[in-house]
Amino acid sequence: MTEIVYLPQIKETIKKINLIEIIEEGFVAYSQGKVIVPPVGEMIFENPPGDCHIKYGYIVGDNYYVVKIAQGFYENPKLGLPSTNGLNILFSQKTGEILCILLDEGFLTDIRTAVAGAIAAKYMAPKEINTIGIMGTGMQAKLQLKYLKSVVDCQNAFIWGRSEESLRRYTEEMSDSGYDLQVTQKLQDIPRNCNLIVTCTPSKAPLILAKHVQKGTHITAVGSDTSEKQELEPKILRIADKVIVDSISQAQSRGECYHALQKKEIVKEDLIELGNMILEKTLQRTTEDEITIVDLTGVAVQDLQISKAVYKAVN
Amino acid sequence: MTEIVYLPQIKETIKKINLIEIIEEGFVAYSQGKVIVPPVGEMIFENPPGDCHIKYGYIVGDNYYVVKIAQGFYENPKLGLPSTNGLNILFSQKTGEILCILLDEGFLTDIRTAVAGAIAAKYMAPKEINTIGIMGTGMQAKLQLKYLKSVVDCQNAFIWGRSEESLRRYTEEMSDSGYDLQVTQKLQDIPRNCNLIVTCTPSKAPLILAKHVQKGTHITAVGSDTSEKQELEPKILRIADKVIVDSISQAQSRGECYHALQKKEIVKEDLIELGNMILEKTLQRTTEDEITIVDLTGVAVQDLQISKAVYKAVN
Numbered sequence: 001m002t003e004i005v006y007l008p009q010i011k012e013t014i015k016k017i018n019l020i021e022i023i024e025e026g027f028v029a030y031s032q033g034k035v036i037v038p039p040v041g042e043m044i045f046e047n048p049p050g051d052c053h054i055k056y057g058y059i060v061g062d063n064y065y066v067v068k069i070a071q072g073f074y075e076n077p078k079l080g081l082p083s084t085n086g087l088n089i090l091f092s093q094k095t096g097e098i099l100c101i102l103l104d105e106g107f108l109t110d111i112r113t114a115v116a117g118a119i120a121a122k123y124m125a126p127k128e129i130n131t132i133g134i135m136g137t138g139m140q141a142k143l144q145l146k147y148l149k150s151v152v153d154c155q156n157a158f159i160w161g162r163s164e165e166s167l168r169r170y171t172e173e174m175s176d177s178g179y180d181l182q183v184t185q186k187l188q189d190i191p192r193n194c195n196l197i198v199t200c201t202p203s204k205a206p207l208i209l210a211k212h213v214q215k216g217t218h219i220t221a222v223g224s225d226t227s228e229k230q231e232l233e234p235k236i237l238r239i240a241d242k243v244i245v246d247s248i249s250q251a252q253s254r255g256e257c258y259h260a261l262q263k264k265e266i267v268k269e270d271l272i273e274l275g276n277m278i279l280e281k282t283l284q285r286t287t288e289d290e291i292t293i294v295d296l297t298g299v300a301v302q303d304l305q306i307s308k309a310v311y312k313a314v315n
Numbered sequence: 316m317t318e319i320v321y322l323p324q325i326k327e328t329i330k331k332i333n334l335i336e337i338i339e340e341g342f343v344a345y346s347q348g349k350v351i352v353p354p355v356g357e358m359i360f361e362n363p364p365g366d367c368h369i370k371y372g373y374i375v376g377d378n379y380y381v382v383k384i385a386q387g388f389y390e391n392p393k394l395g396l397p398s399t400n401g402l403n404i405l406f407s408q409k410t411g412e413i414l415c416i417l418l419d420e421g422f423l424t425d426i427r428t429a430v431a432g433a434i435a436a437k438y439m440a441p442k443e444i445n446t447i448g449i450m451g452t453g454m455q456a457k458l459q460l461k462y463l464k465s466v467v468d469c470q471n472a473f474i475w476g477r478s479e480e481s482l483r484r485y486t487e488e489m490s491d492s493g494y495d496l497q498v499t500q501k502l503q504d505i506p507r508n509c510n511l512i513v514t515c516t517p518s519k520a521p522l523i524l525a526k527h528v529q530k531g532t533h534i535t536a537v538g539s540d541t542s543e544k545q546e547l548e549p550k551i552l553r554i555a556d557k558v559i560v561d562s563i564s565q566a567q568s569r570g571e572c573y574h575a576l577q578k579k580e581i582v583k584e585d586l587i588e589l590g591n592m593i594l595e596k597t598l599q600r601t602t603e604d605e606i607t608i609v610d611l612t613g614v615a616v617q618d619l620q621i622s623k624a625v626y627k628a629v630n
Contacts, residue, residue: 002418004319004416036358038356038357038358039356041353041354041356041369041371042353043351043353043371043372043373043380045373045380045408047376048409048410050408050410050411052371052380052382052406052411054356054369054371054382056356056358056367056369057358058358058360061362065358065360065367067367067369067384069382069404071406071411072411073409073410073411076410076411079410081410081412085411085412085413087404087413089384089402091367091386093360093365094363094388095363095365095388095391095394095396096365096367096386096387096388096391096400097396097400098400098402098418101319101416103317103413
């Protein structure tokens, strides 16, 4: 019998799951070549503008496969509806049975992205973090800070936003986050004051310049998942000691690495895949003054792992 | 709020729908170039053998789009499970909202295929049908005969099957179908005795030979939807006066037309698309002694139309 799980139950359930562990397992399987992720299905609508993406995949020999459907309709807020939505469908890889439909409304995508940010910091952030810098004030900017709590020991966070209003809302909603929050509208305040930075904006031009990045800084770039979006000056990837990506194949066509590869600031051979970094200590941060970058564009194995975990936890 | 509709309700609901009308509308929209059907998504599993196909599409300007997921795991019967399964998900083309999840277990695919067979016969079968011939004894062989009832006036059906046992089961299950049923294991009995024939087998070699096909016969070929499966000798398509296909683009790579095109028995320009035939009387049967073929491989607009109709009928 197919289980239908709605958002409130999903939100309760993920509190009980060790998400870092299960998403790490997914990245490792991915980098070991055990994950099959066929090309993404896409429908683009014009009137009103919208899109639907279908991502699907599985770990060879696992008991499950997953189909995730995510849609974005950017005029929805005018109708009082959220602009993004989605569901995850979990199947048995042994019988094709539809085990579970997770009507998560896009929530699990937000969570698995935030968890990937925490994994990046766990291995790559310096030991002594003075202040965490967050670029952006949206949902992901909140979740990233929240999920960092479990992996880094720092109570100071500096938030950059484009407007006073968005910063005010951010600090209001995050008032019980356990962080001492400072805000700014000056871009350079973040790299000058923070040695663990997470960028989570839809920017199409660099927000952080190489000249502002201090030794010993770690940056996780979350916002860019297309070839158009960009948050870091490409030169930052050249001056970095290590550049980690969740998927080397995706990094060549999207995210910060795409821009840095295009500008020849780096070559493909410089890139280290996240799943390999997790397994290999020498690929992680080894000294306090390294500059390190983790560029995340999102892979279907994250959706697979989080869907499986929710399904198992409700059964 | 997403509506979840299960198989029993779907079975009840489709009894109230004019399926021929809504599927015809779909074929017409398709042939008018109004339907967007991106490439099919596919996952193939090895142990146990299985597959999952994701078909999706929409009519431009319509209120809906659909994603259909269909899976086949051919060792399932050993476990007491059906070998095929599936679901249809209906979304709003205006907001991306998930309107309805139809947990139809593959049933709607069977029905929309049978309805396409009825549409083929409605326009292409001779006026006077002596006996309906059905090649095959599976689910589709039953549904095709059942759905022909609404479009042709003939009570005699001649069923070909590979084994006595499968023919016995067919006649047993179809005892209240309203047809006088005769059975045979001789292939040529069908073309020699029937002038409306539906082929619905998974055969990989021709079951009907050109020399056995009489003037005035109509054949709807339903079984082959891949490049490997084949039910008609390719020469039949050459001697036919009209060859109709549900999709000219698909017919070039699968179904009976694929084989006939490969053998140069016909050329692409000979093919008439079903949606155009519905609109244009001269493309339909015009005399009683024509030989006509309709080759069906299945298009996503059928899934879209039947999903919409069920959703509307339960609301």
